[in-house]
Amino acid sequence: MPISETWLLPDGVADVLPEQAQVIETLRRNALDFLASRGYQLVYTPFIEYIESLSSLSESNQDLDLATFKVIDQLTGRLLGVRADMTPQVARIDAHVHPVEGVARYCYAGTVLHTKPRGFNTTRAPLQLGAELFGSDSIDADVEMIDVMLSLIENAGLVEGVHLDLGHVGLFRSLVKHAGLTKDIERHLSDLYQRKALPELAEFTQNLKFGADFYALGRYASDIQALKTNLSAEILADEAFKQAFDVLTTTQAEIQARWSNLHIGIDVVELRSYHYHTGLMYAVYAPNRAAPLAQGGRYDGIGEHFGRARPATGFSCDLYALSAGQFKQIEKVVAPKGTNQTLLAAITTARQQGLSVIQLLGNDDLSSVPNATHQMIEVAGEWKIEKI
Template identity: 40%
Template sequence: MGNWLLPENLADVLPLEARRIEELRHKLIDLYKTYGFEIVCPPIVEYIDSLLSSTGSDLNLRTCKLIDQLSGRTLGVRADMTPQISRIDAHLLNRDGVTRLCYCGNVFNAYPNDALSSREQLQIGAEIYGHPGVEADYEIIQLSLDTLKTAGVKGIKLDLCHPGVVRSIINSDYAASVNIDLIISLIREKDVSGLAGLADKIKNIRSDTLNSLQLVSSLYGDTYDVLSLARRSLPSIPGIIGSLDELETLIHTLPSEVELSIDLADVWGYGYHSGVTFSLYAEGWRDTLVSGGRYDNVGIAFGRARPATGFSLDLRKLAAGLLPVKKPSAILAPWGRDEKLLKIIRSLRQDGNIVIQILPGSYPSQDEFVFDRKLVLFNDVWQVDDL
């Protein structure tokens, strides 16, 4: 086994792709700045109890652990940056009003999501803290849509969910509430027969609970059709009614041109999210491109509960599905320390041109550039000529 081989589900990013990712990162951070978001950069490793505060068991399984040689405490390599951003808002910034934070950094997962996924991602995202209303949810969804539009993504589809519907059904039945993990996995897979078979696996679970869970698994599609059927068919308990009302209020605020759907069974992050969640899909990507939603009070683990909503995506995954980037043009220059030559090279570079000096006895072999001009000396004056 060669020492140049990487572990499974990890890959290098080569020059052309790296440039595309970096240019896209700059565009998106500049976009977030126009919305008033401030950028923060937390460390890639921190104490495990901080990384996993109030995030549920899924993140725990995805987080790699190691022992800190200085303190002897367990550290975690972050698999998600959102808990870190919550910590910064709650403990370090500690502001009273609304705070908008954005970020971009590498995260590492102990296991890939599937055979084609990378364990290392370049996560970029934005979070709003301090506002409990639908206005913050709308702004986050609008910014996530603008993120994909800025990247040049076409055929965007927005899918909404509210875990409060499923949570209310489960919490109304004690037998169901002590078997949450099993029930959530069946709902996410839309396994109606598996849900029907819970009567044999969970003692004393009520029949009306089973009927509601099976119905939820089929409640996906056109927004108003789903909402109407849910209101008619699900129990009229406050948690369900309130969740459906929140979805309907948000739908009325979204742009009419957005292709929109609802999937009440899409309860990813069930133990983490407290309100409306959403996923963005697009032509050219095989699964979710952007995910986000409301996660109020996660900051309580850091001493301060705050309303919160946000989104994130893998920048490498986004860039991989975009059209190939155009190679930038570059200028070839001879090697030399002549002051006139160095002066024109500096001037060209200050104007944004790529100027590559040919080192003695070699020729540039970069794949990233198109060499279409060169510096030549004519009548003791350096000038740019076409190649």
């Protein structure tokens, strides 16, 4: 390969330069400190492990399996996977490595790797930060998780103009079960809902059992009262459907009580990762951003693969996406070379105050420090910091 090409990176992979890296690292530290204040314990998970562990969700979420890079371990000959999501790893910790009775709360931050970008102009190596709550199937657990997610985004300075989307896979899932549909029809309906293809949905559901209800689910997906008015009495009386409906409306009311100025939208046919989630789903969006700032939902039974099925709910976000467009000028204080004790004491004091101080080396002068913003100079026997 010519030297001129050795600096190139794979598509969807990029360096993070100092001005943005500073923003991201500050965001990461603040977020983890905030999660710790809410009782979420930090865990580190391995970047690579046996595919059997990482694929604990693959039976129900083929997208995750396809997103996972796979390599052969030269020590054992076994297949390894590079984590594409940290949730299965935290589920393994909760189920087998660190099993506790009652509710367990964990948080994490680390790079994951995807075989393909998950959206336009997105990275294949997101810096994923998230929180998981295991051991409670209560609505209160989902409300807590959504409240934590919104608070984290507020602490990041992005709460202005954001809106929350709520959905529940149980509405569609219980309707499919009540109608006794085949997997092929279920998949086709899911695709129509995801594409918001109402004309196609109207035609497809004409001769379908409970077709009017399936159409109403798509037609009134964002209007919970209109949906209730247009559903049949038989479906509204279905216990599973009624429970999902009640969870959705109760969660909306409780979040609105906590965040009175927040716009909350409903989309009962937002079926992303439909086979992965088992209940409530939520996502936070900001103006002029197509991708969510953070998203999550309920995925009960996630630890079954590791021998301990537990109710679970959680959310995650990409810190790169969360910090997009934010840059911070890095202030650099340049100090002269020397071993004068008052100079060294002044440098130590400035660093303790959080300043970045660079002492010149050898024959260096001020011009040898790129982007220097301040310099330390001696005035009447005292060392002072002045802007360049």
